[in-house]
Structures are given as structure tokens and as C-alpha cells.
Amino acid sequence: MTSLKLPLEFYLSEDVITLAEKLLGKVLCTTINGKLTSGIIVETEAYKAPEDKASHAYQNKFTDRTKIMFRPGGIAYIYLCYGIHHLFNVVTGPGEKAHAVLVRALEPLDGIQVMLNRRKMQKVQPRLTAGPGSLSKALGITTALCGEPLTEKSSKIWLEDRGIIVQRVIRSPRVGVDYAEECAAWNWRLRIKDNDWTSKAK
DNA sequence: AACATGATAAACT
DNA sequence: GTTTATCATGTTC
Numbered sequence: 001m002t003s004l005k006l007p008l009e010f011y012l013s014e015d016v017i018t019l020a021e022k023l024l025g026k027v028l029c030t031t032i033n034g035k036l037t038s039g040i041i042v043e044t045e046a047y048k049a050p051e052d053k054a055s056h057a058y059q060n061k062f063t064d065r066t067k068i069m070f071r072p073g074g075i076a077y078i079y080l081c082y083g084i085h086h087l088f089n090v091v092t093g094p095g096e097k098a099h100a101v102l103v104r105a106l107e108p109l110d111g112i113q114v115m116l117n118r119r120k121m122q123k124v125q126p127r128l129t130a131g132p133g134s135l136s137k138a139l140g141i142t143t144a145l146c147g148e149p150l151t152e153k154s155s156k157i158w159l160e161d162r163g164i165i166v167q168r169v170i171r172s173p174r175v176g177v178d179y180a181e182e183c184a185a186w187n188w189r190l191r192i193k194d195n196d197w198t199s200k201a202k
Numbered sequence: 203a204a205c206a207t208g209a210t211a212a213a214c215t
Numbered sequence: 216g217t218t219t220a221t222c223a224t225g226t227t228c
Contacts, residue, residue: 083205087207127208180206
């Protein structure tokens, strides 16, 4: 169990793109209210501050919300979007650099019944954990977990390497970042090819 | 006022 | 079966 947990060094690379790619196939686990839920990461997005206009920390903008990203990697950055959705990010980099990887979609693994209850759904459908807001809700992730270390034994949230092999990775432009101008063209959205659990598009 | 979205409904093939 | 449009929603700045 503990040996499967990703080591702190994993998160300290300055190369967020490669890191985002490596996160595919890893397993995100949470124990909220004593209930274990987990899923394979099938879609991520890299955010590389300060030069990335799509990042909250563009130009090293330092606020109460973004300051969490300026810490060294290996912690969770969770923020509220559109007032409803909790989005889960992994903070990466050695510190100083406000890099982060957004987890956009999961393939359910453990605690599926718990996830169904949280989503108020009857049966498993791709949309259970497809989409950053959905997966957070399914795993019980809220802003209460913001800043939580992903490497501590006591953490309620962590990542595991269960030896899952990723066959092929697709790179595509990120969505919802039109305002980021030239940065919107950077192909920093990464997903596993031919996976039913990624949000739309194949 | 802006926002890294999701659920729903209505329109398509 | 799929894609497209609309809007609800609350925190940040």
C-alpha cells in the first residue's frame, strides 16, 4: 500500500508537461469520511506558471488562492470553479515555480458505490468521473483538502502507481482557455487513447 | 465582472 | 444514437 504511493521526488520535476503525461495511468485515491474511493487518471492538463496565461498564477500572480501553487510539489490544489465545481490539481515543481497539473477525468476503481451515492446516480456511466468537477465530487474532494500533502501517510488523498501501462497518449489543445491567447494553442491536454472514461471526443 | 464547468433540453444524424 | 446551446452558481479580485 504505502510502497505504491508516489514518492515526493516524483512531483518535484520542473517539466510539468512530462509530469502530466506520467500521471496518466496513476491512481488517485481518497478516504473521505472513512470511505475509500479511487480511480485511474485518464486525462490531465498541465499549467505552467508564470508564463502560462491560462494559469491562475500567470505572471506569478500571488493571491490567497494561488499561493498554494508556489509551494513545492506533492500537494493538492483545489479550487472552486463557477461557484459549484471543485477542481483537483496536483502542485508540482521544486517550489518558487507555481506549476500544477489539473486532473480532468478518472476511470473508477474502488468505492464505486460510494461515488454513485455522491453523484446521486443509479448505475455507472462514463460521466460519473469524466470531467474535473465530476471526478472531484465522486471522490468527495472539496476545498477542505486544499494544501493537503499527497505523500504523507496520514493524508486523506494520495496517488499510487499500480503498474498500469499507458498504451498511447493523445495531446490536444486545452479547452476553455480562449482568453489565454497564444497559450491556448499549447497542446498540454493529455489523455489516454481509446479510453471510454475520458470526457467526450476520441 | 470574470471564471481551467456540468446538467439539462432541444436539435441533429 | 450524438452534438449544440443555455444557464445555474459562489469565490476571487
